[in-house]
Amino acid sequence: MGDALRKRIQQERFESPEQEAVLNLLIAAEHVRGLFERACDEVGITGSQYNVLRILRGVYPEGHSRCEIARRMIERAPDVTRLIDRLEKQGLAERDRGERDRRLSISRITAAGLALLERMEPRLCQFHEHFAARISPRDCGELSRICEGLYGEPEDPCPGESASEPNRAGLWKSAGVTSVGDQAVNSGTPPAGRSMR
Numbered sequence: 001m002g003d004a005l006r007k008r009i010q011q012e013r014f015e016s017p018e019q020e021a022v023l024n025l026l027i028a029a030e031h032v033r034g035l036f037e038r039a040c041d042e043v044g045i046t047g048s049q050y051n052v053l054r055i056l057r058g059v060y061p062e063g064h065s066r067c068e069i070a071r072r073m074i075e076r077a078p079d080v081t082r083l084i085d086r087l088e089k090q091g092l093a094e095r096d097r098g099e100r101d102r103r104l105s106i107s108r109i110t111a112a113g114l115a116l117l118e119r120m121e122p123r124l125c126q127f128h129e130h131f132a133a134r135i136s137p138r139d140c141g142e143l144s145r146i147c148e149g150l151y152g153e154p155e156d157p158c159p160g161e162s163a164s165e166p167n168r169a170g171l172w173k174s175a176g177v178t179s180v181g182d183q184a185v186n187s188g189t190p191p192a193g194r195s196m197r
Contacts, residue, residue, distance in 0.1 A: 025150075035130065039123045043116055048077050049087055053117055056093060056109035063108035092116060 005024050006012055014020040033047065040050045055072045056063060064072075070080045077083055084107050087093035092113035095105050135143065 032131070035127055039120065039127055042123065043120055044090070045087075045092075045116070048073070048075065048083055049092075050117075050120070051075070052080070052083050052087060052107075053092060053109055053113050056107060057114060057117055060109055060114065063106040065104050065106060069107065087113070 005020065005027065008027055009023065014023070037047050040047050045053075051074050052069055055069055066080050066084065069084070070077070073080070084093055084095065087107075088095060090112075092110055093107050094110050095107050097105060132140075
């Protein structure tokens with residue numbers, strides 16, 4: 001345990017098992033996100049834009065308000081409106097006013113957006129196969145259980161109308177990590193039993 005991590009960040013010792021686990025989680029997340037972003041880049045969109053299109057496809061031919069999209073995002077985006085603006089300019093999404101509340105803007109995926117997601121399917125299958133080749137179904141279930149234990153109940157990013165970016169710095173600081181790059185810097189061992197939500 002830890003050999004790949006030590007080589008990756010050129011660090012021999014860790015302050016605690018918790019710090020080592022968080023560093024591994026961060027680096028694994030960066031690796032998976034990088035593979036996914038490359039798949040999105042091949043069709044000219046970002047991972048966040050794909051996320052919006054995926055959400056809108058789920059309710060097609062209906063749509064969602066900006067706030068409902070923000071609640072369903074995998075990674076909280078600080079400006080969902082700007083993401084939708086870009087998709088609209090690319091012809092992948094469209095907006096109109098809600099039937100019940102004319103003040104509410106509703107976004108829908110277009111035929112071009114559906115076609116783009118369809119084109120991405122083979123590449124995303126390769127992405128999942130890459131994951132499956134390294135982690136067994138049983139380990140996938142255990143990984144999901146551990147991850148859900150970390151983030152727990154999702155925060156509502158839109159209690160009023162504005163989506164907000166969660167304070168990720170608190171998570172890393174609670175684990176004794178102040179930066180992650182080629183070299184990790186730690187600030188001590190986190191208190192036992194401290195929540196990492």
